Amino acid sequence: MEAVTELDEASLRGQANVWKYMLGFADSMALKSAVELRIPDIIHSDGHAMTLSEIARSFDSASPCPDITCLSRIMRLLVRRNIFTAQPDGGDSGETLYGLTHSSRWLLHDSEFTLALMVLMETNPTLMEPWHYFSQCVKQGAPCAFEKAHGRDIWQFFTEKPEFNRLFNDSMTCTAKITMKAILTGYKGGFDNVATLVDVGGGTGSVVAEIVKLYPSIRGINFDLPHVVATAPVYHGVSNVGGDMFDDGSIPNTDAIFMMRIMHGWSDIDCVKILKNCRKAIPERSGKVIIVDIVLEPNGDGMFDDTGLVFDMVMIAHSSGGKERTESEWKKMLEQGGFPRYKIIKIPALSSIIEAYPV
Structure with a gap:
């Protein structure tokens, strides 16, 4: 590569870009501190913008004895990132009032x-440590980054650490609610003419229960490992079936199968x-x-x-072989699995819906 002899604007922008991504972790750490301190909740509960002292x-x-100076520096960055608003209080004190944005309302x-x-x-x-092993994953391959960091895969780790398992399950429940709202509003007619629906890898059944609530004519089946469904609460119109999706003939016969954020793992x-x-399992x-x-x-x-x-x-950091996929990667995999026809339906969410058909 030829040495840069003139720091022109393009070169300076390149340098700024490297600094930005090198220190990108600072954004997530500042965000984490705001969530741990419950700053969005505090402002929301008060009902209006607040000073740092308040x-x-x-x-x-x-x-x-909170460190107000430290807090102000964290908030200054988060205002820059549009997580909070900042405006003068309009009085003689010269203090700044901090308020919520559309982003910080997702942190309540x-x-x-x-x-x-x-x-x-x-x-x-614990979950960030595997990110330090990416170069080893490239050079050495399996096992995955999480195993390199902790000596066992993430599921084993969660079994041994109930507090992490609880945090994982609770966070998955929260994100599932967000995705389900997008599905139930953006997937028009998708569940019409479905008499029986099996949620493969459905956990404790809350997702299929939401679908059945909106489509009461559907008989919902929550399908997951026996020890998972054993802890599932009772939902009207939903039955629990224990089994393993990798076992031939284990998935119950049904009109349609639903799988949310399962394949990527x-x-x-x-x-x-x-x-x-x-x-x-389907007609x-x-x-x-x-x-x-x-x-x-x-x-x-x-x-x-x-x-x-x-x-x-x-997925590189936390899964064993999991990945997010492009449409061409989905197409190839679906065909190999016996689904030559599919369509992708965009919904207002991070995920999309892929409807796959056997003929």
């Missing part, structure tokens, strides 16, 4: 639709196995599989296209 006085009793702990727990999970030091080979088992002519997952647009400029690529990095 915010600090609302911290829990374990913080008797007690909101029906919140990303607060997902922020805490993804920024947890598995390799192509594993996904083809799952799809073949789904294929056996030849009228059956379909409804997959809710990210469809990558590497050159796209959509609202969530950049986040989709970042989520693919999350």
Whole structure:
């Protein structure tokens, strides 16, 4: 590469870009601190914009002497990132009032639709450690980054650490609510003419229960590993069936199969196995599989296209062979699994819906 002899504007922008991404972790750490301090909740509860002193006085009793200067510096960055607003209070004090934005409203702990727990999970030091092993993954391959960091895969780790398992399940429940809202408003007619619906990998059944609530004529079946469905609450119109989606004939016969954010956690080979088992469980002519997952647009400029690529990095960090996929990758995998025809339906969410048909 030829040495740069003149720091022209393009070169300076290149340098600025490197600094930006080198220190990109600072954004997530500042965001994490705001969630841990419950700053969005404090401002929301007060009902109007607040000064730093007012915010600090609302911290829990374990913080008797908060550092206002440190807080102001964190808030200054988060204002720059449009997480909070800042404006003069209009009085003689010259203090700044901090308010909520559309972004910080997604960080309210007690909101029906919140990303607060997902922020805490993804920024947890234990879950961030695998990110330091990406170069080893490139050079050495398997095992995955999480195993390199912790000596076992993420599911084993969660089994041994109930507190992490709880955080993971709670954060997944929160994000599932957000996605389900988008599905139920944006997937018009998708569940019409479905008498029986099996949610493969449905966890404790809350997702299929939401669908049945809106479509009461559907008989919902929540299908997951026996120890998972054993803890599932009772939902009207939903029955729980224990089994393994990798076992031939284990998935109950049904009109349609629903899978939300399941396929991205598995390799192509594993996904083809799952799809073949789904294929056996649905009718030849009228059956379909409804997959809710990210469809990558590497050159796209959509609202969530950049986040989709970042989520693919999350899969390197936390899964064993999982990945986010482009449409061409989905097409190839679906065909191998016995689904030669499909269509992609955009919904107002990070994920899309992929309807796959056996004929």
